[in-house]
Amino acid sequence: MTVRRLAPVDAQTLWMSATVPNDQFLLYAFAAAVPDPGAALEEIRRRAYLCPDLTVRVRDAGARQYPVWERCAVEPGQFVIHADQTWAGCLRTVADLVADQLDPWTHPWRLHVFPAVDGVPGAGAGGVAVLQISHALADGIRASALAAWLLGRPAPVPPVPSPLGGGFVRRSIAAAWAHRGLVRDTDAGLVPPQAHSRPVLRSNTRPAGALSLRTLIRRRDALPGPTVTVAVLSAVSAALAGHLRDLGDDPALLGAEVPMARPGVRQANNHYGNVGVGLVPHLPRDRRASAIAADLRARRRRATHPALAAEAAALAAVPAPVLRWGVGRFDPDRRSEAVSGNTVVSSVHRGPADLSFGGAPVVLTAGFPALSPMMGLVHGVHGIGDTIAISVHAAESAVGDVEAYLDRLDHELR
Structure with missing residues (x-):
């Protein structure tokens, strides 16, 4: 039986999920309802068997x-059909x-199918498929x-190559x-x-009360700015600042966590880091977008310093008992x-609109990052x-009032 050791960063993500659930939900909507979901799922199951990353589960060593x-079969329980x-x-x-989080020791992914959904944006009646996937198996780019x-x-x-490990002290x-060089170069x-x-x-x-998922749909050319990510960050800045101000907060130093792909060759299923970006809500729209774009460039530039690669290499060599002990000391109740940010904005372009389900072409894709004890509001930005x-x-x-916030965001995105 073929086995591959989890990279330390993936094991850390796996162990943390017991305290802070982190399953990802990738939604895809299609232009027509699926009249025969069973036949459509047979094709999905066949393709899953051909992908090594979709025929594995975690085994404790x-x-x-x-x-x-370790290798495992694709089983019927990984496909769930929901009513209209x-x-x-x-x-x-x-x-x-x-x-209802996944058990990666049984199966690290599950596909939820909604064969007939009324009111799909851009389609009317259409089908929807939602891939639920363990973060230990993939980050946002790889899951997509x-x-x-x-x-x-x-x-x-x-x-993904098998992790090498070893050489922790070195x-x-x-x-x-x-890191000394990083400090010197920063100074x-x-x-x-x-x-x-x-x-x-x-x-x-801390998240409590009702959980809400909402989506706003735009065409790419309707979003001003150098990039989609910058355009949405700028809109979130104005909408969230106004919303928080009405709730009695001072949003002058408002910021966002933005997941960013790490430079270099992927060495783990999770190949990204969160960076903090200032949202400068006091600036007018054009200057705000320029400032956010400059901050993102600065985060990318810092991420290319050799110290960050050396730090990642050291983490990749941490012995399992040490990392497991560190994860066990995490206290989710500590405030x-x-x-690093007052919200999360996770942005992934999922490529051309070349996907289909049951013969119907894709019309949109969305994603919903997980909440955490210190983050009760997050955003996904996903394009196809x-x-x-x-x-x-x-x-x-x-x-x-989530609807009030959504109205503000909708206004700022216009």
Whole structure:
């Protein structure tokens, strides 16, 4: 039986999921209802069998070792057909699914199918497929590639190399020396400084009360700005600042966490890091977009410093008992007075509109990042073809009236 050890960052994600659920939900909507979902799922099952990353599950290798990915069959229980729904009802069902996290030791992914959904944006009556996938198996970019393979994209998903490990002391010393170089280069102005922390706001409240998923749909050419990500960050800045101000918060130092792909060759299923970006809500629209774009460029530039690669190499060599001990010390009840962002904006372009399900072409795709103890409001920005979905995943405790916030965001995106 073929097995591959989990990379430390993937094992960390796996172990953290027991405390902070982190399943991803990738939604794809299609231009017509699916009259024979059973036949459509047979094609999905066939393609899953041909993808090594979709025929694995986690097996524990003992307390002193990292878990491994071992081969397994694709089973009928990984496909769930839901009754006919409206678009709003479909999103409510997906919100309820957040409480039903996957067991990666059994299967790390599941496909939810809604054969007939009324009111799909851009389609009217259409079908919807939602891939629920463990974050240990894939980050947002890789999960999108796996979903695209299931839904007909011809390009296979490249395998991730097996982690090498070993050399923890040597790599740690190298990382320490490289960090000194980072500090020196930062002080000399050769590297942008580390992002500032932000004071906690209402949006950082622990998630409680009703959970809501909402989507706003735009065409790419309707979003002003150098990139889709910058355009949405600028809109979130104005909408969230106004909403929080009405709730009694001061959003002057408002910021967002933005997941960003790491430079270099992928060495793990999760190949990204979160960076803090200032949202400068006090600036007018054009200057705000320019400032956000400049901050993103600074984060990317800092991420290319050799110290960050040395730090990642050291993490990749951490012995399993040490990392498991560190994860076990995480206290989800501990509150912080400063955060790297007051919301999350996760942006992934999912490629051309070349996917289909049951013969119907794709019309949109959306995603809903997970909430966490210090983050009760998050955003997803996902494009396929020329269609962009801006999604909101919010807890009542963090935003109060989610419809009021969505109206503000809708206005700012116009």
